[in-house]
Amino acid sequence: MTGKSPKESFTIMNELVLPNDTNMLNNLMGGRLLHWMDIAAAISGQKHCNRIVVTASVDNVSFKHSIKLGDVVTIEAKVSRAFNTSVEVRLDVWAQNIPSGTRVKSNEAYYTFVALDKDGYKIGVPELVPETDEDIELYNGALRRRQLRLVLGGKMKADEATELKALFVGKG
Amino acid sequence: MTGKSPKESFTIMNELVLPNDTNMLNNLMGGRLLHWMDIAAAISGQKHCNRIVVTASVDNVSFKHSIKLGDVVTIEAKVSRAFNTSVEVRLDVWAQNIPSGTRVKSNEAYYTFVALDKDGYKIGVPELVPETDEDIELYNGALRRRQLRLVLGGKMKADEATELKALFVGKG
């Protein structure tokens, strides 16, 4: 199983914000966006693994700006690191109001997926081979994010999370 | 504006997992669950604030078990702490397969919401007054989780996150 580059799993999704996606103030509901992001990330994860993949976790997501009815939401997803039987997918989300010509970054996120065979058992996935500087930075940060998931999920003690401590000595 | 207890915002949602909620292995898709959780949490946040609320962030969520087509998903939500114009909502999610009589904890999560007035401006919210031991534990942990959100969102330097460091010296 040879490695793959992030651009092999790169996936773009565009969605139009329709009435049922919005709340009483005509803002896109956060849960709908998380749902779209999950589908975009799953497609990206599938492309890397050539397998059915299922969502294992989503990291902290902050919604910085409200997205309005009629806006176009653009979601870009690519695998940022592969582990034994799972992948971390990086997402970048923009909202565009076309008549007014504005386009803002809504948020970034990381979803992880487990690859499964046809019978639903975990199965190994190809390595991720980063290419660009941005790829490498995302790849390197993945260990730290993984430790944070394990600590928050109660599966690793905080004082064993050596990579994570970098968060508290270097930049976030 | 007098304070409110967590039980005043306590909200239960039950959903039946239907075909369109599932992937090729008949498992509930993570994004659909995040969407349901957002609605349950928003109702809970609204009850506390008596305002329209919009999703500001979702903390790390891990999906421990697959949830199957036909299962009943039970989501319980309550406000765990109020800040000036926002609330943190704690969610507990179970999946129940009724014919086989199994019921498993799927996951826990924290969503935060900002309260808005009719014109869409941020507005103050009532204090949260914890009552039970569990309420108090959730209330106390909220500062640490908030610092983590700020650090991950690039709005606080890691070395200023005094509460968060507790994560790395005590338990998670």
Place this chain on the structure above:
Amino acid sequence: MTGKSPKESFTIMNELVLPNDTNMLNNLMGGRLLHWMDIAAAISGQKHCNRIVVTASVDNVSFKHSIKLGDVVTIEAKVSRAFNTSVEVRLDVWAQNIPSGTRVKSNEAYYTFVALDKDGYKIGVPELVPETDEDIELYNGALRRRQLRLVLGGKMKADEATELKALFVGKG
């Protein structure tokens, strides 16, 4: 097969009224509410029977108040009586407008469900053992409602519906 109390099948569903649930006057459409009630009642019926259940009938439902876009609909369901292979589920529905602080009873209803085994055949269900005074009243009224269903469905002659006649001598 030991009997079960109504509280073992008690189920709460909360739904937020979204744009697609409403008509041109921003009122929740009756059919959407009937659909939600069916799902809540089916979950309740499943809990009592530990079986897949299918809707056999819905009794007369009156919608007293309009429910508006953005309202929270709360549906409470519990089994009110079990027959050989079917259960009657009692529903209470409220609509809450959270920013204005109003909460009104929308309606009450009874749905009946038949329990099926894995191959789709009818199968026996546990008895319902009423506990509270309200439970007992609902339990006793179930025979009368059942006769009304049978008479309206052409399966019982009106003059044999001895229980139903109570409707015309006492209160409804």
Place this chain on the structure above:
Amino acid sequence: MTGKSPKESFTIMNELVLPNDTNMLNNLMGGRLLHWMDIAAAISGQKHCNRIVVTASVDNVSFKHSIKLGDVVTIEAKVSRAFNTSVEVRLDVWAQNIPSGTRVKSNEAYYTFVALDKDGYKIGVPELVPETDEDIELYNGALRRRQLRLVLGGKMKADEATELKALFVGKG
């Protein structure tokens, strides 16, 4: 305001049963059918009234046969009687499995609707002038069904429901 015949409000709806409309046994869920029936009946009521109409009640509905995934559901609706500001709509529902060539009557039902003006106030509706023998039979039965709704809704005492008593002396 001149009267209208039932055929002026006659409405046919055909729907294909898709996966999300079905339960674990691939049967159409009763609530989904009630929802479709509400839309078909509302269109019929609108045609008679030339107004927006909102659902006031649904009478007892019994589902005699299961309807399967892939079946075609045909709903026929027409106004059976008009009152001051409301109409009763009669529905006939069939399920057709086209490859196997079967077509069965699923159920009959009555929905009532209130007509509203643009500001949401009740407004008078045209009379219903029955034409065929079947029209006349439905028209005559409408008083009895209305009394049953009022008695069940607690708005009429059973012993004042003179028409309804016909149910217990003649046929249902």
Place this chain on the structure above:
Amino acid sequence: MTGKSPKESFTIMNELVLPNDTNMLNNLMGGRLLHWMDIAAAISGQKHCNRIVVTASVDNVSFKHSIKLGDVVTIEAKVSRAFNTSVEVRLDVWAQNIPSGTRVKSNEAYYTFVALDKDGYKIGVPELVPETDEDIELYNGALRRRQLRLVLGGKMKADEATELKALFVGKG
């Protein structure tokens, strides 16, 4: 396999335009209408073939008038000609605004479907036997439309499309 008349496959669908079906100007989106037309046409095709049918093509469709939120869309479909293993279905679409009493023809269209057996293989279909003058005109025009599909799909050379040339010498 005896032939069938167009009225044996005649199918009416009525749909109410709901918020999620519309764009920012409260107009029905063209894609939603194409989707409804596909379902109506598929039901009609199924009725003729007594088989599962799948969409093979849709001919040029022009939307002449905008259809608004709250309008009733009426779609009439019937088979206009059968070929070996496929049928052409003719659609007529109207939009009705009931409170204002307007009803306009929205568009006409032709969809073609292929009939499949249970294993997904193409299978022969009954002949279409036109009855009325309109039936015969639609039947005769079907060859020309078929040649246009084949030429546009690159499966027939334009100069072999003898029927199609009638379009350029006679009426459209």
Place this chain on the structure above:
Amino acid sequence: MTGKSPKESFTIMNELVLPNDTNMLNNLMGGRLLHWMDIAAAISGQKHCNRIVVTASVDNVSFKHSIKLGDVVTIEAKVSRAFNTSVEVRLDVWAQNIPSGTRVKSNEAYYTFVALDKDGYKIGVPELVPETDEDIELYNGALRRRQLRLVLGGKMKADEATELKALFVGKG
């Protein structure tokens, strides 16, 4: 109003085929695909016009291969030519089965859109300036396709469609 290149309106949409998108044979329904294509094309048209756009027509679409449940559908859209107040959008659609590693071209299509101002009136749009050889070929073919639309829509006589005749003398 300066002209724009096709790449400025280039839009990619990826969708996962879910159960409700499919028929009894687990094939994506043609109408659902037409709906997705309409949204992708509308986003592309909006990007070119910086206006709300509404669907005016869809040209003949042929579905060459069945698309299965679980496949990823990729839709690419870009403006191929602008007219006074409308644009023609070219679509290319692929279906990818990721676990089996197959990717097939499903179909090509042209949708046209009219640009509207905030009050719903037609408004002028920027010119399309083709850049690549493929752009130029699509641009040149647009006149012929437009004449076909006008002839089929009864707005132009066939013998005036000078460009269209190229279809019958040159290649399709």
